[in-house]
Amino acid sequence: MSNQTQSAAALQAELTSFEALENFAPLVLLRTMQRMGVARTAGERYTFDGLKVQLGVVPKYERLYAALLAIMQQAGYLTADLTTTAAITEVQSTLDALAQQNESLKHTHPKLKPHFHFQWTCVEALPDIMQGKVLATDVMFPGGSMVLVGPIYQGSQLSDYFSRMAALGVKSYVEQRVPTLQSGETIRIIEVGAGTG
Numbered sequence: 001m002s003n004q005t006q007s008a009a010a011l012q013a014e015l016t017s018f019e020a021l022e023n024f025a026p027l028v029l030l031r032t033m034q035r036m037g038v039a040r041t042a043g044e045r046y047t048f049d050g051l052k053v054q055l056g057v058v059p060k061y062e063r064l065y066a067a068l069l070a071i072m073q074q075a076g077y078l079t080a081d082l083t084t085t086a087a088i089t090e091v092q093s094t095l096d097a098l099a100q101q102n103e104s105l106k107h108t109h110p111k112l113k114p115h116f117h118f119q120w121t122c123v124e125a126l127p128d129i130m131q132g133k134v135l136a137t138d139v140m141f142p143g144g145s146m147v148l149v150g151p152i153y154q155g156s157q158l159s160d161y162f163s164r165m166a167a168l169g170v171k172s173y174v175e176q177r178v179p180t181l182q183s184g185e186t187i188r189i190i191e192v193g194a195g196t197g
Contacts, residue, residue, distance in 0.1 A: 007157070014157045017109035021116060024105060026075035028123040029068060030088065031095045036127050039077060039084050046082040058132035065130060114151035121148060 033039045036055055038046070046054075048069070057065045072078040076087040094101065102120050106113040118140075125139040140149060153159050174187055181187070 011157045011161070014111060017112040018115075018158070020105055020109055021112055021119065024102070024116070025119060025123070026071055026077065027091060027094060027098060028102075028120060029071055029126075030075070030077055030091070031098050032123050032126050033068075033072070034095065039072070039088060042084050042086045042089050044084040048082065051082065055127075056131040058130065060132065061130045068126070111155065111157075114148075118148050118152060 030039060038044065038051065038054065048066075051069075052062065052065055055065070069078060069082070073080060076085055078084060102116055106116045109116070122136075122139055125134065125136075128134040129136050129139065142148065170189060174189075177187055
């Protein structure tokens with residue numbers, strides 16, 4: 001098997017893992033909402049503002065709240081008029097064993113183990129974040145550390161690919177720009193990123 005074929009296969013495997021991560025997220029969110037006392041059975045009706053008050057969402061996180069409701073709607077757990085659907089009942093047994101499923105997914109998709117851990121940690125903290133009890137950055141960077149975020153960027157075929165593309169783009173720009181520089185003129189490159197290496 002050629003290196004290119006191996007790389008393509010590894011990239012496809014990582015994409016499949018990311019699909020599993022993305023499909024798992026609404027379940028974790030639903031479980032968190034249920035811990036907050038909502039979306040426990042089909043047919044519950046809410047208003048946007050009423051649910052916001054019930055959940056204790058502070059104004060700073062109203063956009064996050066709206067985005068989370070959109071995720072619930074896209075997953076089929078809420079209708080556009082904020083009524084819970086039968087899909088909640090259908091996944092209840094899955095929700096009861098969600099922690100075990102999270103561990104199983106980490107085992108099935110070992111390269112995305114840090115992603116599953118990060119997702120679980122952040123979604124579990126949503127009640128305290130949305131209620132203004134804790135800063136989102138304190139959850140993402142506990143004690144100011146990179147312990148949760150750092151591993152996400154290491155050893156990933158996708159991250160490595162996009163990092164190479166960014167580097168090639170910068171290199172190409174510099175190569176095209178250097179011949180046109182005036183005497184004493186320089187090119188400054190600003191790095192923007194998480195600082196994970």
